[in-house]
Amino acid sequence: xxxxxxxxxxxxxxxxxxxxxxxxxxxxxxxxxxxxxxxxxxxxxxxxxxxxxxxxxxxxxxxxxxxxxxxxxxxxxxxxxxxxxxxxxxxxxxxxxxxxxxxxxxxxxxxxxxxxxx
Amino acid sequence: xxxxxxxxxxxxxxxxxxxxxxxxxxxxxxxxxxxxxxxxxxxxxxxxxxxxxxxxxxxxxxxxxxxxxxxxxxxxxxxxxxxxxxxxxxxxxxxxxxxxxxxxxxxxxxxxxxxxxx
Numbered sequence: 001x002x003x004x005x006x007x008x009x010x011x012x013x014x015x016x017x018x019x020x021x022x023x024x025x026x027x028x029x030x031x032x033x034x035x036x037x038x039x040x041x042x043x044x045x046x047x048x049x050x051x052x053x054x055x056x057x058x059x060x061x062x063x064x065x066x067x068x069x070x071x072x073x074x075x076x077x078x079x080x081x082x083x084x085x086x087x088x089x090x091x092x093x094x095x096x097x098x099x100x101x102x103x104x105x106x107x108x109x110x111x112x113x114x115x116x117x118x
Numbered sequence: 119x120x121x122x123x124x125x126x127x128x129x130x131x132x133x134x135x136x137x138x139x140x141x142x143x144x145x146x147x148x149x150x151x152x153x154x155x156x157x158x159x160x161x162x163x164x165x166x167x168x169x170x171x172x173x174x175x176x177x178x179x180x181x182x183x184x185x186x187x188x189x190x191x192x193x194x195x196x197x198x199x200x201x202x203x204x205x206x207x208x209x210x211x212x213x214x215x216x217x218x219x220x221x222x223x224x225x226x227x228x229x230x231x232x233x234x235x236x
Binding site for chain 1: 120121123126128130132161162163164165166175176177179181183184186188190193194195197199201203205232234236
């Protein structure tokens with residue numbers, strides 16, 4: 001039987017909250033609180049704030065896989081990925097809960113959410 | 119009009135090459151050569167080799183977005199993501215070319231490839 005690691009949720013989020021689309025530090029605090037609250041294991045992270053009045057990009061590498069974000073405040077938009085494998089425990093509900101919390105973080109009422117079973 | 123950042127390719131790769139599914143260092147050399155050859159801009163990276171006869175996980179954060187891999191050699195399997203935005207230039211062909219090169223790297227004849235337009 002083919003191995004199925006787990007659920008990957010791809011988000012495209014429209015947000016009118018320009019501050020949150022530009023504030024890399026606030027995102028890092030928010031997402032690391034999520035990682036901690038849901039008992040995930042962070043292996044490392046990379047983040048970068050683009051120059052000027054621009055967006056940021058960040059990836060958190062986890063034992064369970066990864067969470068990423070890329071923001072385009074000039075388009076009131078960001079993409080996020082939440083991919084958690086079920087290697088150590090079943091994480092599909094955590095993937096869904098973190099995705100919902102990200103949507104709430106950006107106060108978004110207009111978003112695309114794609115569930116990709118890997 | 120809604121902003122469309124670019125193409126994200128999600129790969130599920132079956133490979134009989136256990137060495138490449140375990141060799142984190144070889145992957146880092148390979149993918150960074152790809153990043154360089156295609157003129158992409160690396161912002162940072164995280165990688166981790168799991169203990170014992172296990173797999174590895176790596177994420178390269180790029181100006182253009184990110185490339186990630188998670189391997190499960192015990193299942194002859196890995197997942198990869200190649201997501202490049204078209205912010206600075208049109209990168210969809212690069213996304214496809216790097217994905218094809220990853221499949222060739224793992225000498226895979228059995229894989230799932232999903233194109234997700236973001």
